[in-house]
Amino acid sequence: MLLHLSTWAEIESFLARSKTVVIPIGSNEQHGPTGLLGTDWLCPEIIAHEAQKDGDILVGPTFNIGMAQHHLDFPGTIALRPSTFMLAIGDWCRSLAHAGFTKLYFLNGHGGNVATIEAAFSELYAEASYAGRDRGFACKLKNWWDLAGVTALANQQFPVGHGSHATPSEIAVTQWAYPDSIKSANYAPQIAPTGPIREAHDFRARYADGRMGSDPGLATPEKGGELVKLAARSLLEDVAAFGAETR
Amino acid sequence: MLLHLSTWAEIESFLARSKTVVIPIGSNEQHGPTGLLGTDWLCPEIIAHEAQKDGDILVGPTFNIGMAQHHLDFPGTIALRPSTFMLAIGDWCRSLAHAGFTKLYFLNGHGGNVATIEAAFSELYAEASYAGRDRGFACKLKNWWDLAGVTALANQQFPVGHGSHATPSEIAVTQWAYPDSIKSANYAPQIAPTGPIREAHDFRARYADGRMGSDPGLATPEKGGELVKLAARSLLEDVAAFGAETR
Amino acid sequence: MLLHLSTWAEIESFLARSKTVVIPIGSNEQHGPTGLLGTDWLCPEIIAHEAQKDGDILVGPTFNIGMAQHHLDFPGTIALRPSTFMLAIGDWCRSLAHAGFTKLYFLNGHGGNVATIEAAFSELYAEASYAGRDRGFACKLKNWWDLAGVTALANQQFPVGHGSHATPSEIAVTQWAYPDSIKSANYAPQIAPTGPIREAHDFRARYADGRMGSDPGLATPEKGGELVKLAARSLLEDVAAFGAETR
Amino acid sequence: MLLHLSTWAEIESFLARSKTVVIPIGSNEQHGPTGLLGTDWLCPEIIAHEAQKDGDILVGPTFNIGMAQHHLDFPGTIALRPSTFMLAIGDWCRSLAHAGFTKLYFLNGHGGNVATIEAAFSELYAEASYAGRDRGFACKLKNWWDLAGVTALANQQFPVGHGSHATPSEIAVTQWAYPDSIKSANYAPQIAPTGPIREAHDFRARYADGRMGSDPGLATPEKGGELVKLAARSLLEDVAAFGAETR
Amino acid sequence: MLLHLSTWAEIESFLARSKTVVIPIGSNEQHGPTGLLGTDWLCPEIIAHEAQKDGDILVGPTFNIGMAQHHLDFPGTIALRPSTFMLAIGDWCRSLAHAGFTKLYFLNGHGGNVATIEAAFSELYAEASYAGRDRGFACKLKNWWDLAGVTALANQQFPVGHGSHATPSEIAVTQWAYPDSIKSANYAPQIAPTGPIREAHDFRARYADGRMGSDPGLATPEKGGELVKLAARSLLEDVAAFGAETR
């Protein structure tokens, strides 16, 4: 069930049977010469939308801009400062909690988001902690590649050249979902270098075409489909477990 | 051309021929008993995506959460505080300007966003004004219903019962684009009341089913299609004019 | 009754008969070659102070600095960033509400303030909306030229050359109240150009002497007096209506 | 010369002969059973306006709301949080400095403002310090009672019962300037108690009628006039010295 | 009793007999050619740690970074912006108050901290004041040199050349506590100049070696020991008085 294609009355009904909502969250940022700028928000959106076809979960609108400051020297990247990102996550959570949701599940598509999202959760919890009261809701962050079995499958699909940015697995997922937007390029080197992540100038100097450690040329729509199907199944299980969790 | 389905290299190429980017911006909020929660971000997205099929414009990812605090007592609404909204708009603009865009065109789908978006633009301009320098980019806000001819068409389609929230015109647009998500309900009264907008408690007390002044039962997918086609054409003209503007 | 010339005990007594307070709000910014820098805060102050002579309303101190970033390249302008302006409006409102006022009426003298003031109101309402409680007070923004009959009178007085900044109507109001501070200059062109409002550099480049679309040479103290008398009467009616309003 | 009754061109001319501007700053807060709510912003305004009749100084609009949280339980008080106050002072200073003023002189009327104003100055300086550059302007805070000779005169006028809030000296100043707004009351006790200043609840519990250590019944308009005349003369000297100061 | 060398259970026990906690607070900033960078946080730490050996007080961890923007052009200085400093003080206080402490005593070692700490306290009180409730705790700021008898002793020890920054008294205190870190230098001039404090560039231009008005060559460990012993005794008395204070 997609929240944005529902009415408020339908959400009211859903809340009578579940207090859990799934929010795809990612980033809009360069993904090398062939990766789509939307890759990191499209992947969790694709997986969550696929999952809700087979299970009674509620999927909210996609939080499509994240912590991508290091990619800003590649055009098309849109980044929130961590402080802005935290405030926005806070307002999303407060809104959903006000409606009665008690389990807020963020399915994440961007490794660079993790620290800031966790900090945002702590900021929300801290409000309650200083005030000496229950927060009333719990937040959970799950990267889609950390869903049960997914990284194992990706490792099997891409034993070399997976890397950490513009990876063949994430590109494969978007190829499966957007077959009309498959791009091609020559990669030089075939497998991109790795190293630290700092400001945008430093990033572009280190990673000339934007990739980190990856060979996106390994991606195929078929492999993407396998990843999506597995991730969607695992997501339903993980969401159910989170929803069932009590103190 | 959709930014999120492009690579950074494609955006670099686009920048060689245009410095204008279109951002659909809206809100995820209750729209009465039959309106989709996503109505206000879906409408500008639908129109902008339609327009880019016929013209060489670049459409960015949709800014899908806005100033909707007054709707929070209806579940499914997600709202940013104005202060958060302004910070996020600022980061979007700074990111796009850093890439080289000099004309940032926001196609808006939510009247409640207008004041905060304008304040956000002023905040951005103020940075340059205090520093005594050019800002380097210009921002423009356009509500989709203010595109040339659109309100006239809506008035002709819905001479009574248009209202100001959960209007038949916006619902028609989403019906055209999402025919599988057309909802129905009995409206009582057929035309909703009107009045001021304050906090969420007050809003729900005044507007029992969420509508303001409207009769959404008048919406049809066909009328929505007419609106989209006209708005898309007008958008291309308006974007071209903005792009051509010099001091 | 002027709040700042009253004691707290007198305000306590006033609150026993009315919960409404009127705040003149404006901006201190250039107003062309002959307009006073204080024009935008003096006008609502003049009108409100005049009105309280004839009706039992309470007029607070004047909020004299607003959203004027675009005028900063003309000396004497003092501007608040929108974010600062919103925080300050918030603290004014919280203070007055804490005292027991439930209707906060802002009589505004600067068009550039409107978006930010509305955003500030929404920020205040949002606090209550997220918390699921009544705000306890209502805010209203009224531009003095939107008081009943005022624009009609100004149009009659100044059928051409009214414009939108450094208008003859606002300058006439200050001429009536501060006859010792009437300035003169040659205007070239007689009617100033119009266009968009962006950062200060851009503004000064577009509007060489600071006016927008206006011919301030049409102003006279007599016309100002007519405007003040009418606006003051309309203000009393509008404040009474707001005070009487219930949900 | 009053900034708000001048045009931008007149300020431009003034800047050719002086880079100093005087800002009266105070607070709108309860001042006991007979003190005006505006006392703390009226006093520096009265003195500065008087001074500019006799000397070529520029007096800006009055910053009329300050750090008055402790008075909030007395109606009519309007307070800025220190954080808001600092941001607003910052924007005033940035605006005036942008125009070319290099000496920003704040004539203060409220002891409770001192810490926050000093913190605001440090915040402004810190921006330049981190950036490794000159700030380009200097800020000075002067309480009107610290102007040369003023406290000595007040001690002579009011050898007992001066106290620290709702003092006879400040009330005398407003009596001189606003003779139509002189109030009277019985004071019990004649001299109010003293003690610490904390939150508003605590303040009202300690200081039943709002005074601290004072007997405002000693105030007369004549004594107020003496104070104003002396303070105005001293202000001119102090402003001249500040303006002449070089590193 | 040192909080950081205690367990939470020991603090729980302490709270059963006292609700007061002492926080040494200072700054890490240049102290002239021979003063330790830590001087301003070491002094209150030394005194408070000494005092807790002789009396049943609880001393928290040292707040070691403060308002030192003006010293930033001397390496080793670490400064918080006033706004950051206030937020951090706020979180310390909220944490300690949440645990049950009602008297928060800050023993300060840096004059430049005073305004910001006082503003931070007001910010905390303001939260309660706007909300119309008791704050539940009281804050007190005491400079260690303002403890009973301390300045008198310092004046006796250093009748000339005490000055206001890198003073012989504070340097003597650190010499007594850290005899292995006593430094020496030639001072030119022997007594440093005095003047205003503004941004870091201005400060370094005025005060070439970082001192203000002082001759640190007068410091000896013995004098430092005398100061510490006296200050520690006075601290115990002052803390006891604060703890005993009721409204």
Place this chain on the structure above:
Amino acid sequence: MLLHLSTWAEIESFLARSKTVVIPIGSNEQHGPTGLLGTDWLCPEIIAHEAQKDGDILVGPTFNIGMAQHHLDFPGTIALRPSTFMLAIGDWCRSLAHAGFTKLYFLNGHGGNVATIEAAFSELYAEASYAGRDRGFACKLKNWWDLAGVTALANQQFPVGHGSHATPSEIAVTQWAYPDSIKSANYAPQIAPTGPIREAHDFRARYADGRMGSDPGLATPEKGGELVKLAARSLLEDVAAFGAETR
């Protein structure tokens, strides 16, 4: 070399041979029935202070309060909100970078700090990224248990009952450094439970005595000494590698 026991001139000399500074960073929070409240800031301080005896590194003052909101229901805990923590880290880094340090190495003692510190680094980098310039310095976060060999040694010392909060390894480190502050208690259960971390109420409900997964009874000062010696050696190597790193 300890920064706080040095003069600014000594730091200036150090900068001529190294641009790297080490900042111990931790948290002041409950550590179970026997762990010191200061454990998480004492451990990195102990290790860094030990290391600087054997190598020419500069160790700054300890950042002793961190992200500990979940521990607030145990008295003695002092927590910064993530947003405050980020601002403070930012000011530390800006101060040190202004002095000329280009490698800022944070030796961390609290797992709960990691996300916020990383977010703080990204916030700092983002400033430069939006502005299109080099940041000029690099930040590195290292948990002391992630120094080469340390976790392996801890696993060998404590094959069972290490856990994740109030671990025997961290308690052993403080026992070695503060032998007079070794505490004892009966643990029930001997090994504490594990689970998620949310707000303080939830935390105390889940973890009755504050431990997570650990048996602190296994700690001995001797094991602590082994850990410190190894960690100090590894720290010197890691700092040297970071200092030598170029793009």
